[in-house]
Amino acid sequence: MRFVIGLPFLWxxxxxxxxxxxxxxxxxxxxxxxxxxxxxxxxxFKSFALLFSDDLYLAAWLxxxxxxxTSTLVALLLGYPMAYAIxxxxxxxxxxxxxxxxxxxxxxxxxxxxxxxxxxxxxxLIEQFLRWTGLASxxxxxxxxxxxxxxxxxxxxxxxxxxxxxxxxxxxxxSLLEAAADLGARPLAAFLTVxxxxxxxxxxxxxxxxxxxxVGEFVIPDLLGGTGTLMIGxxxxxxxxxxGDWPLASAVAxxxxxxxxxxxxxxxxxxxxxxxxxx
Amino acid sequence: xxxGPIVRIEGLTKRFGPIVAVDRVDLEIARGELFALLxxxxxxxxxxxxxxxxxxxxxxxxxxxDGQDMTxxxxxxxxVNMMFQSYALFPHMDVAANVGYGLRRDGVKAPEIAxxxxxxxxxxxxxxxxxRKPSQLSGGQRQRVALxxxxxxxxxxxxxxxxxxxxxxxxxxxxxxEMVRLQExxxxxxxxxxxxxxxxxxxxxxxxxxxxxxxxxxxxPHEVYERPASRFVxxxxxxxxxxxxxxGGWLALRPEKITLAARRPDLPLAVSGKIVDVAYEGDRSLYxxxxxxxxxxxxxxxxxSRAAGEGFARGQPVWLGWSEGAGQRLEA
Numbered sequence: 380m381r382f383v384i385g386l387p388f389l390w391x392x393x394x395x396x397x398x399x400x401x402x403x404x405x406x407x408x409x410x411x412x413x414x415x416x417x418x419x420x421x422x423x424f425k426s427f428a429l430l431f432s433d434d435l436y437l438a439a440w441l442x443x444x445x446x447x448x449t450s451t452l453v454a455l456l457l458g459y460p461m462a463y464a465i466x467x468x469x470x471x472x473x474x475x476x477x478x479x480x481x482x483x484x485x486x487x488x489x490x491x492x493x494x495x496x497x498x499x500x501x502x503x504l505i506e507q508f509l510r511w512t513g514l515a516s517x518x519x520x521x522x523x524x525x526x527x528x529x530x531x532x533x534x535x536x537x538x539x540x541x542x543x544x545x546x547x548x549x550x551x552x553x554s555l556l557e558a559a560a561d562l563g564a565r566p567l568a569a570f571l572t573v574x575x576x577x578x579x580x581x582x583x584x585x586x587x588x589x590x591x592x593x594v595g596e597f598v599i600p601d602l603l604g605g606t607g608t609l610m611i612g613x614x615x616x617x618x619x620x621x622x623g624d625w626p627l628a629s630a631v632a633x634x635x636x637x638x639x640x641x642x643x644x645x646x647x648x649x650x651x652x653x654x655x656x657x658x
Numbered sequence: 659x660x661x662g663p664i665v666r667i668e669g670l671t672k673r674f675g676p677i678v679a680v681d682r683v684d685l686e687i688a689r690g691e692l693f694a695l696l697x698x699x700x701x702x703x704x705x706x707x708x709x710x711x712x713x714x715x716x717x718x719x720x721x722x723x724d725g726q727d728m729t730x731x732x733x734x735x736x737x738v739n740m741m742f743q744s745y746a747l748f749p750h751m752d753v754a755a756n757v758g759y760g761l762r763r764d765g766v767k768a769p770e771i772a773x774x775x776x777x778x779x780x781x782x783x784x785x786x787x788x789x790r791k792p793s794q795l796s797g798g799q800r801q802r803v804a805l806x807x808x809x810x811x812x813x814x815x816x817x818x819x820x821x822x823x824x825x826x827x828x829x830x831x832x833x834x835x836e837m838v839r840l841q842e843x844x845x846x847x848x849x850x851x852x853x854x855x856x857x858x859x860x861x862x863x864x865x866x867x868x869x870x871x872x873x874x875x876x877x878x879p880h881e882v883y884e885r886p887a888s889r890f891v892x893x894x895x896x897x898x899x900x901x902x903x904x905x906g907g908w909l910a911l912r913p914e915k916i917t918l919a920a921r922r923p924d925l926p927l928a929v930s931g932k933i934v935d936v937a938y939e940g941d942r943s944l945y946x947x948x949x950x951x952x953x954x955x956x957x958x959x960x961x962x963s964r965a966a967g968e969g970f971a972r973g974q975p976v977w978l979g980w981s982e983g984a985g986q987r988l989e990a
Contacts, residue, residue, distance in 0.1 A: 552744070552746065554742050554744055554746040555746050555748060557711075557713055557733070557740075557742070557746065558740075558742060558746035558747075558748070558807075559748075559759070560712075560713075560732070560733040560734045561711055561712075561713075561733050561734070561738075561739055561740045561808075562734075562739065562759050562760030562763055562807070562811070563734050563735075563760050563763035563764055563811070564734055564759075564763045565734055568763060572759070573748060576750050577749070577750055
């Protein structure tokens with residue numbers, strides 16, 4: 380019995396806590412390009428100090444947060460009407476619509492991002508289509524710009540926005556909206572005073588589920604963004620694979636983790652509170 | 659408009675797919691009435707109430723409130739307010755915010771809202787609970803918040819959907835009197851939907867018994883009980899012995915209108931029988947009596963004495979008697 384209960388803890392210890400400690404240990408070591416692995420363990424804050432002295436890292440940070448935040452906002456503005464519409468459809472048709480939302484997950488994430496490259500590329504499908512319809516004769520492409528990165532993040536993480544929003548909107552009692560209308564609220568006022576505040580837990584959950592992974596996103600800025608797109612996930616990758624500076628890459632990873640603990644804690648508390656309310 | 663009925667309904671019909679929920683209903687409700695729509699589930703009473711509130715649009719017919727055609731007016735522009743069966747209190751607002759919601763929508767100034775909310779909360783004895791959330795209130799308190807929220811805008815009609823259904827029995831009976839008192843005090847028109855005939859009979863000034871989307875009878879509780887217009891109404895309201903009359907039609911005879919005696923009573927109509935069942939209910943006893951001529955009849959006696967064994971025992975031969983005019987003649 381005790382063994383069964385201990386098993387998840389053992390799993391978390393070996394595959395989560397231990398790697399975290401390893402990353403922290405490497406971050407505190409020094410770069411040793413000639414040894415294998417290229418790190419000399421120790422207790423030096425040199426890598427951390429570099430993170431805070433070189434403007435590149437701060438800039439990458441700020442730009443990651445900015446891109447993640449705007450993408451999250453766009454995903455919210457797109458996802459809310461979707462979730463609302465699904466929650467308002469007849470119950471027998473909802474499973475189909477929800478399946479369409481999660482359908483993209485049946486294909487590998489990487490392949491879908493590559494597909495966007497094909498769509499956006501110079502002389503790609505979108506450009507050809509625009510030329511064919513005559514909407515634009517020489518449209519150019521957004522591939523390699525921050526626009527494409529935003530597009531990719533919104534596309535990839537939209538289901539994570541729609542699903543928690545749907546979960547809260549679906550639980551919303553219709554009679555509350557009728558009560559609002561009965562008391563003189565026009566549809567927009569009823570939405571702003573009843574639907575929106577009561578779906579706040581879903582909004583918070585959806586935003587964090589998009590924002591947290593988007594901040595550390597590497598694949599999308601690497602494939603869809605250009606050299607000008609600065610994101611912390613990409614910096615981490617470059618430090619690790621291009622520069623081979625393991626301690627510095629590890630320090631970036633540790634900082635990423637620490638800075639995301641805040642939003643994750645908000646998310647956890649929000650979940651706990653909505654669970655309490657239901658009880 | 660200050661004269662004429664507060665509600666006038668003409669040929670109102672509502673269909674849901676193939677089901678006719680409300681079928682060509684005509685109805686007038688006078689100012690200051692406590693009117694009850696009574697019927698079993700699916701009889702159309704709730705749909706009729708929801709059409710008064712504006713949540714359902716009628717397929718046919720017209721609906722006038724205080725002389726104004728409201729048939730196609732949306733709920734937020736009707737001079738009526740509704741108390742919902744589930745109360746539908748906004749869970750994210752405290753009691754004061756719930757009650758003041760309708761006034762805020764009308765753009766009433768904040769100080770006036772505060773005054774009117776305080777006043778109405780005092781009326782329902784919740785002045786000390788203004789800052790509580792609905793989840794922190796008991797069922798009875800929630801019911802009173804819902805009532806206050808619907809009353810604070812001084813609607814021309816207060817609509818009540820099964821207002822007491824969610825309360826336990828003791829509280830329900832106390833609340834009945836309280837609501838009648840409130841209605842008389844405010845001089846408002848109440849229209850109430852209920853499946854509970856005891857509730858409708860004890861509270862309403864007039865009631866409509868509904869069946870299959872139509873009104874079976876409209877009248878005072880006394881009229882509906884003593885002079886049922888049809889076999890359905892006689893059977894639905896209270897207990898009725900339905901006796902076949904020679905030459906067609908029936909006689910609806912209430913159990914308490916029948917005399918139960920050991921020997922033939924001195925009454926124009928009497929039959930003999932045997933007690934097959936006794937149900938002691940405290941204040942009264944119900945006897946099932948098997949008769950030779952009218953099948954099993956139900957008779958009730960008031961238990962005015964405290965002595966045990968006063969009544970009749972199972973298997974005992976008895977006589978039943980009643981006078982002319984004790985029952986209501988029903989046409990076939």
